[in-house]
Amino acid sequence: MSNPIYLALDLPRLDAATALAQKVKGHVGGLKLGLEFFCAHGHHGVHEIAKIGLPIFLDLKLHDIPNTVAAAMQAIHVLEPAIVTVHAAGGRAMLEDAKAAAGEHTKVVAVTVLTSLDDADLARQGIAGTAHDQALRLAELAQEAGLDGIVCSGHEVGAVHRQWKNGYFVVPGLRPADGASAADQKRIVTPRAARDAGASVLVIGRPISRAADPVAAARAIEATL
Numbered sequence: 001m002s003n004p005i006y007l008a009l010d011l012p013r014l015d016a017a018t019a020l021a022q023k024v025k026g027h028v029g030g031l032k033l034g035l036e037f038f039c040a041h042g043h044h045g046v047h048e049i050a051k052i053g054l055p056i057f058l059d060l061k062l063h064d065i066p067n068t069v070a071a072a073m074q075a076i077h078v079l080e081p082a083i084v085t086v087h088a089a090g091g092r093a094m095l096e097d098a099k100a101a102a103g104e105h106t107k108v109v110a111v112t113v114l115t116s117l118d119d120a121d122l123a124r125q126g127i128a129g130t131a132h133d134q135a136l137r138l139a140e141l142a143q144e145a146g147l148d149g150i151v152c153s154g155h156e157v158g159a160v161h162r163q164w165k166n167g168y169f170v171v172p173g174l175r176p177a178d179g180a181s182a183a184d185q186k187r188i189v190t191p192r193a194a195r196d197a198g199a200s201v202l203v204i205g206r207p208i209s210r211a212a213d214p215v216a217a218a219r220a221i222e223a224t225l
C-alpha cells in the first residue's frame with residue numbers, strides 16, 4: 001500500500017520548503033502546496049517542488065462563481081496536480097464546472113467543514129446542527145456533482161465512507177497521540193484513527209514541519225499506520 005501521508009508545505013520560503021520536502025520525501029507519499037505557498041511562489045514554485053518527484057496536491061480551496069472557478073482550474077492544468085481542492089459551499093454548479101475543467105488525471109475534492117471550525121462556529125454562521133451533519137450534507141452534494149471526493153475531519157470520514165464507497169477522502173486536522181499542539185485545529189484525530197476510518201489521504205503539516213527533527217517525526221507517524 002502506498003504511503004497516504006501528504007506533507008503540507010506551509011512555509012513562506014521556497015528554499016525552506018524545498019529543503020524540508022527533500023529531507024522527508026522517503027517517508028511521505030505526496031506534497032501539499034496551499035494558499036500560503038501558491039500566493040508567494042505561483043506556478044514557478046509548484047514546478048520547483050514537483051522536481052522532487054512526489055505527487056502534488058494543490059490546495060487552493062477555490063470558491064467563486066462557476067465561470068471563475070472553471071477558468072482557474074484551466075489555468076492550473078499545466079501544473080498537472082494529482083489533487084485540487086474547491087469549497088463544497090460554492091454549490092452544485094460550481095462543483096460540476098470545476099470537475100469538467102480539471103485535467104483527467106486530477107482528483108477534484110470538495111472541502112466540507114474546515115477542521116478549524118466546531119459546532120459553535122457553524123451556529124455563528126447561521127448553520128443549524130452539528131459540523132458532523134453539515135459535513136455529511138456537503139459530502140452528498142459533492143458526490144451528486146460528480147467530484148472524486150471530499151476533505152473532512154477524521155470525525156466524519158467513517159460516516160462519509162459508508163455512504164460513498166468509492167470516494168476519495170482527504171483528512172487534515174491530524175495530531176499524533178504524543179501530544180503535538182492542536183494550534184488552530186478544533187476537530188482533530190490521530191493519523192491512525194483517520195486511516196482506520198477510511199481516509200485515502202492524511203494531510204499533515206506542523207507535526208512534521210515544526211518538529212525538532214522532521215524526519216524522525218514523519219517516520220514515527222508512518223510507523224503508527
Ligand SMILES: O=C(O)c1cc(=O)[nH]c(=O)n1[C@@H]1O[C@H](COP(=O)(O)O)[C@@H](O)[C@H]1O
Nearest residue numbers: 008034113114115151172173203204205206
Ligand atoms: O484542505 C485542506 O487541506 C485543509 C482543510 C481543512 O479543513 N483543514 C486543514 O487544516 N486543511 C489544511 O491541512 C493542513 C493542516 O496543517 P497542520 O494543522 O499544520 O497539520 C493545512 O495546510 C491546512 O490548510
